[in-house]
Amino acid sequence: MSDEIVFYTNPMSRGRIARWMLEEVGQPYRTEILGFDGAMKSDDYKLVNPMGKVPTIVHGKAVVTECAAICAYLADAFPSAGLAPDTTARADYYRWMFFAAGPIESAVTNRALGFEVPAGRERMAGYGTFGDVMNTLEMALRSNPYIAGEKFTAADVYVGSQVGWGLQFGSIEKRPIFEQYFGRLALREAYQRAAEKDDAAVAMLQKAG
Missing domain, CATH: 3.40.30.10 (Glutaredoxin)
Incomplete structure (x- = not known):
């Protein structure tokens, strides 16, 4: 197209x-x-x-x-x-991208809003507990440099953005494995270009306002 x-x-x-x-x-x-x-x-x-x-x-x-x-x-x-694995090798790619879109997003947002799942009601929340989500994310990053394996994919853009923001604003625990993971991603030229463009746009909006 x-x-x-x-x-x-x-x-x-x-x-x-x-x-x-x-x-x-x-x-x-x-x-x-x-x-x-x-x-x-x-x-x-x-x-x-x-x-x-x-x-x-x-x-x-x-x-x-x-x-x-x-x-x-x-x-x-x-x-x-x-930026996507072969269609026959997308299990981890889909798994972790949508883990970030579901459990991570929900757990981090609820925590930021001061909402804690009541004891004994964890199954109703879908993500269980904030600790469950952090431990699962750490497990996913132990074996490979990227979330879906040895190669950077679109899943790293999404998961990595969640991790990077969480580390910056304190909504994700500052575990060494999370910091190392995002540190690799932040070195990418595309990430740096995007950040420069958005930071320039923020400055423009602030000046206009």
Whole structure:
């Protein structure tokens, strides 16, 4: 598919995950920065994403929301970037990408909001406990340098973003294995380009405000 990619985002949002993925893919894209209380909630944008949230990408006729879905979609749409394993070897790739989208996201958000699952009700939460999630993530990173094996994939963009933010803001425990993992990812040129672009966009918004 050769159609233009339009990237709707705000640099102070989860859109930073999608930006990193777009930089890894290496295809040209156009960025539309939306304000949280303005364009993001406009009727026009809600025709693109009814949730009125970012990120969203539009690629030709395809509209993709949700960061994990954006990462998976872009890896498949541009296979030459080599960001997804062969279709016969995707078990760990899918497992850990969606572990981050489900249990990690839920556990970290609940903890940040001060919500603790009541004792004896862990099965209702899906993720069990925050400690269960941290221990499982550590286990996943013990054997290989990347979340799905020896090679960097789109799953590392998503999982690594969760880990990096968590370490920065204290919502994920600062275990050595997490710090080592994110340290490897932060050296990637695509990650650094994405961070520079988003940081510049933050500065621009602050100056305008």
